[in-house]
Amino acid sequence: MTLRRRPRCWEDRLLAALTWFSLGSFLLLPVFWPAVSAWADGSAWKSAIGDLPRSLSLLRTTLELSLIVLTACLPLGVLWALKLTRYSASPRPAVWFVLLTGTFAPLSLYTGGWLSVVGPMGWIHVPYSTTSRWGGMFSAGVVHVLAGLPWAAASAALALRTVNQEWEEQGLLVAGPLTVLTCITLPVCIPFLVGASIVVAAAPLTDMTVSDLFVVRTFAEEVYTQFESGGDSKTAMLLNLPLTALCTAILVVAIDQMPQRMGETTNCVRLKAGWRERTLWAFLWLAAGMYLLPFTGLLWQWGLSSVKGPDQLVGLQWRGGIAWNYFQQAFESSLLHGDLIWDFVRAALAGALATWVASLLAWKFVRSGRGMQKFGVAAACLLFLTPGPVIGLAIIEIFNRPGPLGLIYDSMWILIYAATVRSLPFCLAVVTASIARLDEGLVDAARCEGASEWTILTRAVLPARLPALCLAFLIGAATAMNELAISKIVSPPGEDPLALRTFQLLHGGAGNEQAAQCLLLLLIIAVVAVPLYWSVRSLLRSKA
């Protein structure tokens, strides 16, 4: 849809000003500020060139971790998506609910779960070695795979919904389901799958939660370590730029190649599962069962108590009373100190802000020419793929100064800003896809009635896109609830986000308190996943 008009009244000018302000402050500043400041730093260049072995080592580790995650997540994700969209997958709502919960569960939760299984206090004893090449990499890989699989499955499921039903039906007249899948369905989805690959591989690229704990030296970890140790963080940011730029380019090209029907409802072809498929499903359920490991680990750790002899530990025992006490303690302390309430407030504000900014930007991009649209996509992809610590450093450089910016920096609004920035790419994707499918007649009719751009957006466009806005809000709130990589650096005194607290507890090893915090976090995410599921469902079922 390409609708153009000129600003004509103060409302339109205000809308234009707000849009440009949002574009600059939420989309461009957090990514271009660090890129430009690192690029312009002569000494950073000198250090980067002079320390090539370190750069190559970081690149190798980052790519290895990303590759592990991709290799495991993508095939499994596609198979799960096929099962969900082409075969019967009862109980389908329950599977989607679990998928959405898994998608928005933070890395620290998966890490806590994994440590409960194989960590020093876990129920499977694993000899630990950081000197072997795959020491920490194995655990980091497992955690990222657990976190990435729901993303891969959800992305692939969305992709499979865009395939033309008629093509598949015609294909089925002359060939079997497997041939149709490999020759018709999957080739159509290639751009989506490339995009999904980047999305899944982005976590090892941008997050330092896992790499910090398991001492895996990725680019994001390097930026974080350099910053925290007072080292040369500009060099680390510079070193990271080529990889981020490359991934951004691939993602932009993939998005460009995607059909314009993403998210539209198509009645998917339903295939009948033969014995081969049934065998495959059994394998898939087995793979899904690996989620039971960390979950059970957390449950086990939650109520664990030591049975001590006269000198030393003689055994371990699970006690319901202890589990309940820790959960109550975690919940009450969060409520008493208001930390949990403030977590909700911050997440809701960040979700609302991200949705509003995404609406403004989406409206701008949809009405703009192709060049501006591509620029918007590229900026959003770059924002998505920029490591959290890099954005954190940019926020410090921008906000930590006297005046109004300093006031924001010292308040909880800096956490809201950080969370908004982190969730903006997701919200933008949802809202843009939805607004782009809007009936032009609606806008034209409003315009004929003399409505201003502001009125058209707020009275016609956004109300017509309410399910997408709800979805964007929920995604924004869930992302905000889990944001850690930036909050860890910019969190002001007295602010104690649950994700950060869980991360701090993780460093103390998996224990009762940490398990209780993780389970509380999981409960919150599960509660958010219910409306999220209904939003996705109603959005996918709605006609443009």
Added chain:
Amino acid sequence: MTERWRAIWLVGLASLSMAGIGGCQAQSSPEVVVYCALDRGFSEPILQQFERDTGIKVKPVYDTESTKSVGLRERIVNEASRPRCDLFWNNEILNTLRLEREQLLAGYASPVGNEYPESCRSPAGTWYGFAARARVLIVNTEKEPDPPKTLEELTDPKWRGRLAIAKPLFGTTATHVASLFAIWGPEKTKDWLRRLKENDVQILAGNKQVALQVGAGSIAMGLTDTDDALAEIAAGRPVKMVFIETDQQNPGIFIIPNVVSLIRGGPNPEQAQKLLDYLLSPKVEERLATGESGQIPLHPGVQAAPQLGTPEESAPLPVDFPEAFKHWDEAMSFVKDEFTAP
């Protein structure tokens, strides 16, 4: 409902947002901002008790295990032009000395602080040391019945792959390394670190992880702090603490005090002074000594002592911390190249 009303709505919304920002800044009650490197589990109850005793709200920022003390020090440096921290409760000393060199600390003649021995405080009143911990070798008794007695022995090939340390860029491990530069000299320390690396030393995220892995039996032994080792002993794990000495020429236990200091230009100086006096008070030292962290009191008036099982013949190793601090940059630069590069 016209343009005027919409404008009023928008202005109202903007005002509310600004009020929200301002409201977060408004101080309805006295408060103090603390950057605290001591483990949250040990420091939080003390800060909460201070809140209850004085009515002053404490806004803390705690450290994570993997970036201990250095991360908070960097925060203070980054905020130097607009400080928001009032008091820095460091769990070691060298990063406080680095802040003193950069003139980021405020002098304060604490009446309680002056009761401490001279070696525990700065002449200018910029920092006060209290409640110390020792660097120890935690040993899993089932894995290693005959552990080494000195740091020098750790490079012996018979301990290959059996020792763990925390990332030597942060926390007390970094302090320990920089102090070795002062005790042994840079060349000998560098050589020792290289041999340690060649001996497949395991680098973990923090001292706590070292203690946990040894307690679990995944690693035979590790260098850590007394509080982390005590937690494993209290949990009934098959471990013991060895008060490891540097070498034959430098006998004695390596002890690192907690250090409190006020930040120059901090927003709440009066409340910060009250908190500093409170933290240095004998009752806090007693609480830290008798609590789970078993910290060694430095105030002459404190009677309580932790049950550390210290060998009777061992005395604290005299460490020239100001000299160690001079070696900080060289030590950390070496560690970065040696332990964070390929």
